[in-house]
Amino acid sequence: MKLMVINPNTTTSMTDAVVAAARTVARPDTTIVGGTPADGVAGVESHYEEAWGALGVIDQVRKGEEQGIDGYVVACFGDTGVPAARELANGPVVGMTEAALMTAALIAHRFTIVTLPRRTIAHSERVVQALGLGHRCTVRAVDVPVADLAEGSAHLAEVFAAEARREPDAEALILGCAGLTDLVGPLTARLGMPVIDGVTAAVPMVEGLIAQGLTASRVNTWRHP
Amino acid sequence: MKLMVINPNTTTSMTDAVVAAARTVARPDTTIVGGTPADGVAGVESHYEEAWGALGVIDQVRKGEEQGIDGYVVACFGDTGVPAARELANGPVVGMTEAALMTAALIAHRFTIVTLPRRTIAHSERVVQALGLGHRCTVRAVDVPVADLAEGSAHLAEVFAAEARREPDAEALILGCAGLTDLVGPLTARLGMPVIDGVTAAVPMVEGLIAQGLTASRVNTWRHP
Amino acid sequence: MKLMVINPNTTTSMTDAVVAAARTVARPDTTIVGGTPADGVAGVESHYEEAWGALGVIDQVRKGEEQGIDGYVVACFGDTGVPAARELANGPVVGMTEAALMTAALIAHRFTIVTLPRRTIAHSERVVQALGLGHRCTVRAVDVPVADLAEGSAHLAEVFAAEARREPDAEALILGCAGLTDLVGPLTARLGMPVIDGVTAAVPMVEGLIAQGLTASRVNTWRHP
Amino acid sequence: MKLMVINPNTTTSMTDAVVAAARTVARPDTTIVGGTPADGVAGVESHYEEAWGALGVIDQVRKGEEQGIDGYVVACFGDTGVPAARELANGPVVGMTEAALMTAALIAHRFTIVTLPRRTIAHSERVVQALGLGHRCTVRAVDVPVADLAEGSAHLAEVFAAEARREPDAEALILGCAGLTDLVGPLTARLGMPVIDGVTAAVPMVEGLIAQGLTASRVNTWRHP
Amino acid sequence: MKLMVINPNTTTSMTDAVVAAARTVARPDTTIVGGTPADGVAGVESHYEEAWGALGVIDQVRKGEEQGIDGYVVACFGDTGVPAARELANGPVVGMTEAALMTAALIAHRFTIVTLPRRTIAHSERVVQALGLGHRCTVRAVDVPVADLAEGSAHLAEVFAAEARREPDAEALILGCAGLTDLVGPLTARLGMPVIDGVTAAVPMVEGLIAQGLTASRVNTWRHP
Amino acid sequence: MKLMVINPNTTTSMTDAVVAAARTVARPDTTIVGGTPADGVAGVESHYEEAWGALGVIDQVRKGEEQGIDGYVVACFGDTGVPAARELANGPVVGMTEAALMTAALIAHRFTIVTLPRRTIAHSERVVQALGLGHRCTVRAVDVPVADLAEGSAHLAEVFAAEARREPDAEALILGCAGLTDLVGPLTARLGMPVIDGVTAAVPMVEGLIAQGLTASRVNTWRHP
Structure with missing residues (x-):
């Protein structure tokens, strides 16, 4: 499986840290890549910054879909962008x-x-x-x-x-x-x-959803936009 | 990892079914064994039968601890016996x-x-x-x-x-x-x-807890008895 | 009326204490008997012990039904075994x-x-x-x-x-x-x-249910097993 | 014990009905009297009528306290006046x-x-x-x-x-x-x-509170006015 | 618009205070009048006093309806009498x-x-x-x-x-x-x-309801009695 | 007072409609202006579109602050962007x-x-x-x-x-x-x-907050970013 851990802010040292954390618990056959938005905010501490963080998550999911990512972890406490990511991704998305x-x-x-x-x-x-x-x-x-x-x-x-x-x-x-x-x-x-x-809690949950062949329901709330 | 899927009733065909289901999603390096109480009830459809089912779960966890089981799935809708199992097991216990x-x-x-x-x-x-x-x-x-x-x-x-x-x-x-x-x-x-x-939902959750080195907190509620 | 106060553990001094408490508030025409499981645990402080306590309650309700008990008080904080007792007893069961x-x-x-x-x-x-x-x-x-x-x-x-x-x-x-x-x-x-x-709170509630001709509904949840 | 069943409206046939109902479940040594406000509304179907009903309940509790009533049942669905009655009565008050x-x-x-x-x-x-x-x-x-x-x-x-x-x-x-x-x-x-x-549900609850020597707590909410 | 601020107790200095407060936030074209019950209690600190307060509110709404009041603020913390007032008033009623x-x-x-x-x-x-x-x-x-x-x-x-x-x-x-x-x-x-x-919070809410042509729904709960 | 009604999407006919609605209930001395994001989505029906809508709201609040807007109505069902707008605006923000x-x-x-x-x-x-x-x-x-x-x-x-x-x-x-x-x-x-x-519900609420001198608390959640 190929998972992306998305850091919704532009600080790459944070991305490195969450990718490293994710790798400590991933299955041996799981590849973890990190996602860092090119634009946005350096950290997410307000609703204003969350709005930018959500766009960053969306941006990275779009890139991930092109790269054949199987599932996503959103590494931002508060889970900003997770509902939008679920709508866009084909595979499962789990917030930290x-x-x-x-x-x-x-x-x-x-x-x-x-x-x-x-x-x-x-x-x-x-x-x-x-x-x-x-x-x-x-x-x-x-x-x-x-x-x-x-x-x-x-x-x-x-x-x-x-x-x-x-x-x-x-x-x-x-x-x-x-x-x-x-x-x-x-x-x-x-x-x-x-x-x-x-982050380490989310990785096995994404892996488990993929193993079960599960992703966001398309019935209503998280239909593709 | 070695996981036990516990069927709280005495019907071995049910144990076989839940073990087979668990194997479809387990990590390649996970071993799944089944647990069936020697005594108890043939199925759990009442609170009376749940009381017996809880004892069956306890009995199997005791056996599992002797066998070096790393984590448990309790395969009974309603999660009978799960809190008691958490108190007895060293590894994590997840109800279906x-x-x-x-x-x-x-x-x-x-x-x-x-x-x-x-x-x-x-x-x-x-x-x-x-x-x-x-x-x-x-x-x-x-x-x-x-x-x-x-x-x-x-x-x-x-x-x-x-x-x-x-x-x-x-x-x-x-x-x-x-x-x-x-x-x-x-x-x-x-x-x-x-x-x-x-059951297939619980297996990766137990695996994930083990991967994170987590098990039931011993602070209060699920201390060893 | 004939009520049984069930102590779910095997400590008979506890049974004596709860029977004595129950008698202080019972109607003059109510007979209170105590019930103590022959086997089980000496006290109930864990979920593991609650599982045994529930079996003790079940055991005593069975005995009570043979003795023509009209209603039951379960004298264990946490009300272990009460739902199962409701399924088995013909008369009302109230947890302390x-x-x-x-x-x-x-x-x-x-x-x-x-x-x-x-x-x-x-x-x-x-x-x-x-x-x-x-x-x-x-x-x-x-x-x-x-x-x-x-x-x-x-x-x-x-x-x-x-x-x-x-x-x-x-x-x-x-x-x-x-x-x-x-x-x-x-x-x-x-x-x-x-x-x-x-315990003293439960006695008049059981008496009141009996006086009203009420016992556990058999429609769904607490049907006889 | 001497209980008053208070009908918050002025319809005495309703008082007779609830008193008769109460007597079917009361202890042999319990006396049931009815209370009907002299003024007020003929029935309680609105918040406006509930306001009058509450005054009727207050009025009857005052009379009851003079008569040495030990406890009260308020026989109005919605329990209008019950909190005020608890503040005024020395004995327990239970709403139907x-x-x-x-x-x-x-x-x-x-x-x-x-x-x-x-x-x-x-x-x-x-x-x-x-x-x-x-x-x-x-x-x-x-x-x-x-x-x-x-x-x-x-x-x-x-x-x-x-x-x-x-x-x-x-x-x-x-x-x-x-x-x-x-x-x-x-x-x-x-x-x-x-x-x-x-009403039949409330009578044994009032009796039980009296048997336990309990009445409304005077610490805060239901202190005497 | 003509609004009445109802003080549910008989203390006219309190009425003066709440009317003065209301005027500080009212629209320029809003007239604020105060309502003080002739009978009742000097203050509302208990459920017993709330029962009298509710009658005072009812009394003032009746007077207000005769005077062509467009909307009401009930100036008693706890909103005693508000539901009854909604049933009686043609215009909106808001509790403080x-x-x-x-x-x-x-x-x-x-x-x-x-x-x-x-x-x-x-x-x-x-x-x-x-x-x-x-x-x-x-x-x-x-x-x-x-x-x-x-x-x-x-x-x-x-x-x-x-x-x-x-x-x-x-x-x-x-x-x-x-x-x-x-x-x-x-x-x-x-x-x-x-x-x-x-009180200052309630005034613009009543004004806003009137501006929108809204008052209590007459479908069920707050139908005219 | 000068209020801005923000349409979070780029459809100006929608902005015209909500501004017109707002004017039907505003105080005579209130000026209503509309805000339409230059970029974004034509409508908000998904979480993905909500993320863009939130940015549109933020963009318009920034413009509004430059124009001396006293308060804001966010005209999008679901209130996307409202928390961020509260952090940025000096005056009150109310979602429809x-x-x-x-x-x-x-x-x-x-x-x-x-x-x-x-x-x-x-x-x-x-x-x-x-x-x-x-x-x-x-x-x-x-x-x-x-x-x-x-x-x-x-x-x-x-x-x-x-x-x-x-x-x-x-x-x-x-x-x-x-x-x-x-x-x-x-x-x-x-x-x-x-x-x-x-929208018509929100206008008097914003007016009322301004009349009371109230805006979002800066203690924690909605501090300026």
Whole structure:
């Protein structure tokens, strides 16, 4: 299988990071390629930037369809552009947020997302509500700009751990941004609970849909435009 | 990886059917074994039978742990015994119902479960409610006893299609019982929408959890007993 | 009327305690008998133990039906086995958790359950969600093993009161375990709010159903198996 | 115990009917008296009439407190005046709607209210929503004026049965108006499912609260005014 | 247009305050008159007082209809009497609570109501639940009697600000009582977030309904009695 | 006040229609201007087209801010681009869908949206869910392409009326697309219930927010990017 992990912003180091994360869990026979929009925004922290991010996702799916991509992971917390991508792609499309939430629901009764800027809490909650998981998932923020991840996220381990501990009922932690994969190990150790990265959660879901011959229903909502 | 697909009832032909279904989607390097309780009930259509089914699941997980099983699929619509299995198993446990619902949510805005006896509608709804998908999923029944599946399910294609068509907003169909995998093809053709079997949906989810090094959180709810 | 209060575990001192509690509120013409499974688990604190508890409930209902029992109270917080018991019994079956929640809803706008081990919070929430009372009820835990109740619960009054006071909107307290009846008086005095024991809440509900000639509907969900 | 069944309207034949219904299920040692407001409206079919009905309930609770009444049933579908009555009464107050809904939830997975004028559907739904039972209960109407009950309700059995049959998942029927007790028998026979009258459902709940020494919490919402 | 702002209690200084508030936002061609019941209660802090308040609202709508009033604002947090007023009035009726909540939802993702006595939290929550905004709105209280507003509310600014700050996710504040308009400015300055008074929120909504030629539907729920 | 009604697609006849509709309800001192993106899509019927529509909204808000616009109405059912517009505009932004839903909630207990292509049902439901009105509002479709509105919508009156009549509990109808204002009169007459156009519903809400000095909170979610 050939999967594309789409980074909706123009920062190629982020694309490299999510592609590397995806490869750690992919089947041996899966090829992972990255997709980075040529134009758009350097990061997605607002609804305004999400609008540009959605266009970036659309652009990359179009390129992917020409390249014979079998399935897509959208590597942006908040899953911007995922519905449009489903309409355009022939193969399945999975957002990192929905994948992380479903994964959490399989291994924890209650869980929490810790995202970066407080203003993006609403982006996460939009996906939580679309899936109906509000009774099991809370959303918190450490209020760090995404740009702080430029040199990796290891220096954020303590601030994430502190925020997660404020949620007394959480039994698993979802990392609320792409590019935080290197926090999985340190936070699992610190918190003693499963820590979930949405990109690595999404890859086996796309692979599984392809293995089952499934893609977005064309009956109504996600018909080709 | 070595996965066990647990049939919570004592009918070995059902075990054979779900193991065969699981193999159609498993990774090349995954071994699938079946688990059938020595004692219990021949089928699970009531809460009384679910209580026995849960014990059967527990029994098989115990055997599986001795055999070095890496992860489990519980092949009973309604996911009886799944929480107890999570407490006992070291690796991840996924129920066919939760897997089918999550898979449907990735490819359809609205979907419907068609289950067999009307009395089991509540069993499906219990899982729908635990996941919070009641705003996207309805549950219907064809009111056929599970025993009617003894010689395969192909003769049920028309009755399932008719029931699914009664749900005007459904964009995907979930088969509400184990052992209906041979309906996927005929119903996909008849209905023009994705048709989901929970066992084939669950296998890549278990594989994905293992690939990510994830299993049930031991913080509270699913601690080892 | 002849009612059986079923203790789903094998600890007969617990059975004695719940029978004694039940007698304090029963009608003068009601006979209360206790039911204790011969086999099973000594206490119910996990989903694994709940599976055994459900079998214990089933076993006692079978015995009760032979003895001409008119109705049943299941004395296990979390109401394990109640749906199966409804299918088997001819008379009504009421779980202590659902009874406590309904009673609380009649006398308080907001209320809280304080249960024992944190891992059982999910068991309480399952009943809260089945009834739809999540907007009025929270669930907390003091994280004391059930075994600590062996010599009564009076020594737990302060820890329960402290936990209840952490819920600033609670207007009533539900004791989240069987065998805590002797906490009702001390906690009512300490907290200045109603304190509800599920067993004493359930007895008049069973009596009332019998008085109305009502028992579980046999239309679908709780048909005899 | 001495209970008052309050009819919030001025029609004494309705009071007689609900008192008679209450007596059929009361404990032998319970005395039932009826309460009818001197002023107000002849029936409650609108929010305007509910406002007068609430005053009627308040008036009767005041009289009841002078007479040493131990507990109250408010016999108006929609439970008008119940919160105010809780604030004024020293003993417990139960509305016929909440009692019917709780009773239904103990014996049926799904149920339906059939009320009289369509305009009162919202009154029923208000109670359904306050209890959180919207996932298990629907509300329907036969659109007959309450005045049609003046000579009993037996002539309405067929129209109620027809309406109930339009709800394919209903496993129990709640009669959505006071004064319909004589429909319980005929409709149970016609529909083969439990049929619930809210007044008879409420009486044992009030008795049970009194037996447990419980009344409305005075912490916040229902403090004495 | 001619609008009446109805104060459901008998305190004319409160009527003066809400009329003055309404005038600050009304269209130039709108006339605002106040309505004060001749009889009833001096303030509305309990369900008992709400019952009297509803009658006061009804009384004033009757007077308003005689005077050719085009639309009504009910100036009581909790919107007592609004449904009855809709049935009686020919023009539109808007409660200050529903107007405040809708206004908040247009300018803030999450918001909080701060009301006065804790016992009225349930009154606010009733409106929050009727609109379905529980996922975006919390309700808090400063536990000050309404009578404390007799000489204005400026002295309450600090206590309101402190309570609002306890809600870390709130992005707007709703003042949970009529007569607090003079807190809007000071609290906006202190909190740095929008502060909403329900009376000023309701006036343009009534004006807008009249401009569109809309009033309460007479199909079912709010038919004339 | 100076308001801009933004048509997110490039069809200027649609802009003319929504501006004309807006003027019928605006205050005498309000100036309405239309906004049409120079680039984008001719209509919005898919998530893909919504992504372009959002960019069109952003583009027009930028132009509007230069022109000193005081507030905005986004005239696209589904409210695409509204959150981004809130972040960019200094004055308030109201979507036609949220405005229609709030207006409906003020005049009807239950209501229904009838939208055009079935694929856009999900777009409407997204707004219904964000507001929490799923318990009062259903969404239906007549499955007519938006392009059919090019020459007005009068020929659609019968098909809309027929669809609305399929919703037996609806007490008001929301027109689920911009440019249907000329259906309000004919459908009100045919259905005997209020018919709501989102653009005319939104104008007084924007005017009201401006009159109150309110705009999007800058605390978190809708901070300037």
